[in-house]
Amino acid sequence: MLPLAFTNAGDYVEVVRVGGNDEAKQHLxxxxxxxxxxxxxxxxxxxxxxxxxxxxxLAITREMAQKIQVQPAAKN
Structure with a gap:
């Protein structure tokens, strides 16, 4: 598991967890x-x-992308 901010162009990932305060979580x-x-x-x-x-x-800031934990996913 890693933050979305640490991914690269072309990566296909699954969201595992979203962190941050309640307002940030709701926005995401x-x-x-x-x-x-x-x-x-x-x-x-x-x-x-x-x-x-x-x-x-969508475009999101790196700060917001740090709050999104992802894992690699297989494309179907």
Missing amino acids: SDLGFVPGAYVTVISAHGGDIIVNVKDSR
Whole structure:
């Protein structure tokens, strides 16, 4: 398990846990970052991380990505 902030472009991962205060957890949940969700990392260069989650492309800050614990997942 590692923070989403430590992933690389092209990685396909499963969300295991979302940390942070209640407001941060709710915000990330609203974006689709919930345990069991699958995420494809599009870009991890610079400040923001761009991902595909639940058929949406999103940019999140590295600070927020640190709160999301993921594990490698196999693509179906």
